[in-house]
Amino acid sequence: MRPLDLTLEGFRSYADRARFDWRGRRLVGIVGPIGSGKSTILDGIAFALYGKTPAITRGTHALIHQQRDAAQVQMTFRVEGGTWQVTRAIRRKGAGQHLLAPFDEASNTADQGRAVTGERAVNERIERLLGLDFSAFQRSILLAQGRFQEFLQATPTDRDKVLRGVFGLDRIEAMHAVAREREREARADADQAARQIAALTEARERIAQAELALAAIESVSVLGVFQASPAVRRALAGRTV
Template sequence: MKPIKLTLQAFGPFSGVEQIDFRSLGESPLFLINGPTGSGKSSILDAICYALYGETTGSERTGDQMRCDYADAKLLTTITFEFELANVRYQITRSPDQEVPKQRGEGMTKKSHSAELINLDTDTLIASKPKQVATEVQTLIGLDVKQFRQVMVIPQGKFRELLTASSKERESIFGQLFQTQIYTTIERVLFERAAGIRRAKEEFDNQIKGALDVASIKSEQHLIQVLAELTPIIEKSEAELKQAETARLMLNKP
């Protein structure tokens, strides 16, 4: 996933509208987000994660808790994130639950969590509900929010969680990252074929055993021994049969 543009509105420490155009950073695959403590570095990562999944990078803060306390009451807390994935551009716009001024009269009213995902290349609305957007994002990226936090947007102090994750968890994470599903599929197909060969051999062995039991033969080695003993007798009998047949033909001649 390649970030293109991030717009934060009344989110975290940003009381107004802030826009980050990642294209201005050039084509380098690495860049540094630098600033003093409390300047909003983590909030940028929170905004990206929240736009994608509806959750921040940590369990300490929910989306509705990310509204800036100093923002104008009429300014909605909204995140707009544009990114590129597999040469396709997408845009997500998401707003958390929040209190907004009533359109009529005084006081506040609740505006519910909303989100939409758009394919910018085709101008197609992919999803228009929060959970649907999160599901579509998971399908596109191949990571759920927990995996995304662990390997893509690691919050402060959370790197240890990746290091101490179980082998099964790491296998799942790295399998998604490096697209190893094809090797898993090959392994499964080979396992099924091997199982089929084993079953066929067992059936064949049972057939041989059944035939030996009918002939009162103890084993294949015993069968070879019996055949070796009977072969001379059979050959002698066949020779005698041939002589007798010749003699019969001579007697029948006029």
């Protein structure tokens, strides 16, 4: 995920509208004295994507600037497969707004006709786009102050879960599981076909043996007639005369 621009208004320390444009920049540093709003920018990114921040996951009214009745955060970001613009607005009174729309960088416009609306729907779509839930995001992409040491001290299981989410290993493992299941089914089909072929081969062999046995019986029957007792031969000879 690559953020392209971020707009904050009435959000935490930004009472007035502030826009940050990172297009064309490979590396961005956020510097400034204490209290200048550096952390608010990172909180704005987190809030735009997940509707919450590392410090405030509930009661988001606390994110509204004390001199404002509403706050709005809008961010355009690029992920594999496309560019999106997310807009979230919260109010001290009344319902908020959550909207995610495909964004055309050429025309610099969002496709409102294909927008996803509603907090839950937007959250779920963004999680699918990023392949990370909020917990994995803040542990790997957005490490809050003092959290890096926490990541290093996390259990191997927790670190493994985070890294799997970051690199998309869960999806790869799911694909491997599907491939292994299909391989198992193919092997089972092949084994069944082999058993059927073996059964047919055995049946052919039995038929061949039966035909040989029948031919032998017929040969023995004919030979037995000619090897019968002289009286029988004379009787047969008399009948033919």
